[in-house]
Amino acid sequence: MSQLHMMRSHLRDLPELELPAGVIARAGTPADAVAVGRVIGLAFDDPSWTDEKVLGELLANADVDETIVLEENGVIIATASAKTLTDRPHVGYVHYVATDPGQARRRLGHRATLAVLHTFVRLGKTEAILDTDDFRRPAIRVYRDLGFVPDMSKEGHPELWATVDAEMESRP
Secondary structure, eight states: OOEEEEEESOOTTOOOOOOOTTEEEEEOOGGGHHHHHHHHHHHTTOTTOOHHHHIIIIITOTTEEEEEEEEETTEEEEEEEEEEETTEEEEEEEEEEEEOGGGTTSOHHHHHHHHHHHHHHHTTOOEEEEEEETTOHHHHHHHHHTTOEEOOOSTTHHHHHHHHHHHHHHOO
8 A cells, every 4th residue: 555645736726616405514623523533534445533533633633724524414424634844835735535435326425525626726726736546536536526636756666556457447
């Protein structure tokens, strides 16, 4: 497993955020910590996402500008966070995109990521970056669909991306 870095060199011309009927996008609050932890824990198969961890990493973290939650009938079904990098304040970092696996095929990861990109625009960011695992093919497809491109500047990444691309082409 390797981390891949992706970037979007501008935030112009973002598509509008369209949500399924009954789904709302809003800023998460500390009161959402348990529900956000549940979604992230399910999405990443990681039970360590307690409410304390969610507060420390996301909802009460000064480096995280906003955690977006997608909610349906009062239940949080997806999340993504907008983080500022202290050394690059004009760049937004897409952080912890997660969807409840029971909500598959609804494009909620795409929608949560797009909501974060719109948050960056509102905050005056001009670019966006993210990191993802090389085995997260659906996420990589989402990020490419939203205009992110691979960062080839890291050693070994051109070869790694060639492998990822070949595998993605062979599996629609």
